[in-house]
Amino acid sequence: MKMIKPIVNVSKVADAYDAVLCGFNGVLHDGVSFRAEALEALLCLYKSGKKIVLLSNDCRRVEEIARLMHQNGFSPRLFSAMVTAGEILHHHLAAGRGVYASLGKNCCCLDEDGGASLFEGLDFAVTADPAKADFLYVGRLPAGRAVDDYLDVLNHAASLGLPLLCAGNDTSVVCGEDTVPAAGAVAEQYAVLGGRIITVGKPDPAVVDYALAAFGPTERKRILMIGDCMASDIRAASAAGISSCLVSKGVHVSFLGEGYIPDVTKTRELGNMIEAYPDYVISGLRR
Incomplete structure (x- = not known):
């Protein structure tokens, strides 16, 4: 049985690592504002000589x-580098290879900015009508929107056989004191309706390997991933053979609790559900 060690300061384990893969949502930012303690901790890691790469399932560029x-x-x-699901998807669309070669150029966007960031500089047209689209795209959901709000569009699109692009696999994200639906939840619903989905982001090994390459020659045992999501961050770290630290006051806060000292028993229960376990659990990233 893998041991999960509760920590209150990342400095307690920092000497064991040369490089850090750091998440954004739920780690550095709570969906409303930056977490000052987390930014201070990151600055300390940087000043101590650690290489740091941001790896986020955020749909933004x-x-x-x-x-x-x-x-x-x-x-x-x-x-050393910043990698987001939105940036990777933009690159795939620009390259137009593999599954992206046959998508078409007309997109029905379900995100809050109508695909403005994703399609910037690319030859794609945006429509609100699935009947005029070649594919769907879901990214950052507008505030207050639930998956059920998209059922009519999803049913229509599924009946037309349209593929759905999803930037980020997370089904929920932290937003202030709440946890709200994310793009992955819409993609999951579309799959249930029989639609074809194309997702980009953690825990895809190709995405993790791309981020790891930014460290240059570094032993994997000397790399630590910090994130708030078991299904994406901890599972990705496990598959990549690197250590991981789960932030408990993130997307799983309702299950793990808000205690300053993280609940290891609850963390293990959650790990049993996901079949992945962090090496460490911390309530919030701090120095």
Whole structure:
């Protein structure tokens, strides 16, 4: 049985690692604002010589995340690289290879910005009518929207045989004090309706390997992944053969609780459901 060690400060285990893969949502940002303690911890890791790569299932492009950090007084230069699901999907669409070669150019967007960021600089048209679309795209959901709100569109699109692109596999994300549906939940519902889905993001090994390459030659046993989602972060770390630290006050807070000292028993129960276990659990990323 794998031991899960509760920690209150990342500095307690930092010496065992040379590089850190760090999530964004639920780790550095709570969906409403940045977590000051987490940013301070990241700065300390950087100053101690750790290489840090941001690896997020966020549907936004890297430039947007970097701008958000800069506006809040946090330098994105701390990262050796920044990788988001939205950036990877944009790259795939631009390259137009594999499954993306036959998508077509007309998209019915279900995200909050109508695909403006995803399709920037690309030759795609956006429509609100599935009958005029070649495929669907779901990214960041508008505030207050539930999966059921999309059922009519999803049913219509499924009947037309349209594929659905999903930036990020997460079914829910933390938003302030709440947990709200995310793009992955819409994709799951579409699959239930018989639709074909194409998802981009953790725990896909190709995405993790791409991020790991930014570290250069680094032993995997010297790499730590920090994230708040068992299904994407911890499962991805396990598959990649790297250590992981789960942030308990993230997307799983309703199950794991809000205690300063993380609940290891609850963490193991959650791991049993996912069949993946973190090496460490911390209530919030702090130095």
